[in-house]
Amino acid sequence: METYGYVRVSCTDQNEERQRISLNAKGIAPQNLYIDKQSGKDFARPQYQRMLKRLQPGDLLYILSIDRLGRNYKEIQDQWRTLTKIKSVDICVIDMPLLDTRTAKDLMGTFIADLVLQILSFVAENERDSIRKRQDQGIVAAKARGVRFGRPKKPVPEDFAQIVGQWERRELDMREVLRLCDMCRATFYKRLREFRTVNNTKNESGQC
Incomplete structure (x- = not known):
């Protein structure tokens, strides 16, 4: 044994x-x-x-x-x-x-052990369910206080607008854009969408 x-x-x-x-x-x-x-x-x-x-x-x-x-x-x-x-x-x-x-x-x-x-x-x-519920409640409360969870958001370079402009004019290829921004393709397109949304909002506000 x-x-x-x-x-x-x-x-x-x-x-x-x-x-x-x-x-x-x-x-x-x-x-x-x-x-x-x-x-x-x-x-x-x-x-x-x-x-x-x-x-x-x-x-x-x-x-x-x-x-x-x-x-x-x-x-x-x-x-x-x-x-x-x-x-x-x-x-x-x-x-x-x-x-x-x-x-x-x-x-x-055997009966006692099984019981x-x-x-x-x-x-x-x-107990595990109670712990999970308390954790969920804590996360909700933290978010309400402005606490952010997950990995920090990847910042865009200061000359992001210039890089985007050169890329749109085909002066830079995607590989060079990703290198300059220090981003993967998915992150670049996500930041690009955010960038365009902000610009569109500014343009619409300026027309009012």
């Missing part, structure tokens, strides 16, 4: 140290500790998939909390079933002792 540990953080700038410390305390060999630093939106995770291939019947897998197995109720349930039924491995959820398949072999123990799993999976999904 081999003992494994799995750690997941949802993005590369999160610290996995808390999970790592808890798993190291279980005496897991370094080569049996698998860590994914990426979104949990699906299970195309390289380390998790690599671990699944190594797991053999009778092996033991430690995770710190149930939400390391998935983002929502269905994913957690599916992965639990894959690990315990298809791979025939034991799972121990460190922060929830009732979810330890080694001690839930009888009918009552706890369903409740915790549901709670994990609800």
